[in-house]
Amino acid sequence: MSKRVGFATRMGAIAAAVGSAVGLGNIWRFPYEAGVNGGGAFILVYIICILVMGIPVILSEFIIGRSTHSNMKAALLKLSPGKKYYLFTYVCILGSFVVIGFYSVVCGWIIEYLYQAALGNLSGHTPQEYSDMFTALTANPWRCVGWTVLFLVINFLVMSRGIEKGIERVASIMMPLLFVILIIFCVNSLLLPGASRGLRFMFEPDFSELTMKGVLAAFGQAFLSLSIGISCLVTYASYYKDDMSLVKDATTVAVLDTLVAILSGVMIFPAVSE
Numbered sequence: 001m002s003k004r005v006g007f008a009t010r011m012g013a014i015a016a017a018v019g020s021a022v023g024l025g026n027i028w029r030f031p032y033e034a035g036v037n038g039g040g041a042f043i044l045v046y047i048i049c050i051l052v053m054g055i056p057v058i059l060s061e062f063i064i065g066r067s068t069h070s071n072m073k074a075a076l077l078k079l080s081p082g083k084k085y086y087l088f089t090y091v092c093i094l095g096s097f098v099v100i101g102f103y104s105v106v107c108g109w110i111i112e113y114l115y116q117a118a119l120g121n122l123s124g125h126t127p128q129e130y131s132d133m134f135t136a137l138t139a140n141p142w143r144c145v146g147w148t149v150l151f152l153v154i155n156f157l158v159m160s161r162g163i164e165k166g167i168e169r170v171a172s173i174m175m176p177l178l179f180v181i182l183i184i185f186c187v188n189s190l191l192l193p194g195a196s197r198g199l200r201f202m203f204e205p206d207f208s209e210l211t212m213k214g215v216l217a218a219f220g221q222a223f224l225s226l227s228i229g230i231s232c233l234v235t236y237a238s239y240y241k242d243d244m245s246l247v248k249d250a251t252t253v254a255v256l257d258t259l260v261a262i263l264s265g266v267m268i269f270p271a272v273s274e
Helices: 010-021 024-036 040-068 072-079 085-118 127-138 141-160 162-190 195-203 212-226 232-237 246-272
Strands: none
Touching: 010 162, 010 232, 010 246, 024 040, 024 195, 024 212, 024 246, 040 072, 040 195, 040 212, 040 232, 040 246, 072 085, 072 232, 085 127, 085 141, 127 141, 141 162, 162 195, 162 246, 195 246, 212 246
């Protein structure tokens, strides 16, 4: 049996895992949920969820993946021979299928906006004009399908190059670049006139606005943001080297993922409070 390939570096492995976790859940949904659920109160509950639930579950998935060097189905067959626990993996596959279907469409929209930005068509418009632009985009199905297909082709090209030359190499470039872009946007937002008002709205806890629904939203946000429960982290960890510290890596992934969410709020709230 040929030896399973793996990530070449610890940084690349962490970048890939963080890249799997970071997404719209951090940049869009987290600021929204914080805004409607008491700002700092929601953030406090979310951080507790990350510490109590998020990091342990990440660590569990890492342990399963690295110890078996297999995907979730094969891992459960190895760990529980003769049992039917592997049937759970079909739920994971369905969940992943739904997620990628949603993300592919939205990423297609992002490519459209990158294209329009390159043409200089995204500056100097009123809020209503921006809304009309998005409405026109979503009203044109072939345009949306075209950008979605392009996104899927890009993903196929990256994945076809394998772990080290594909996923690891791209993640090692894109994840640091994401943090650089977020920091630039945060600095720009903090220089706006309404920055202090926006930061107070985000970080000052208002427990009167935090209901049980908001607490459940924090739990759901933790699952969505960290990409736990759908076995993708098991698959990533199956390519980890045996000398990697899983506790340290699970904590690093959770901290970086949460940092992206916080930076997204710092980027958005001062801007909308201007």
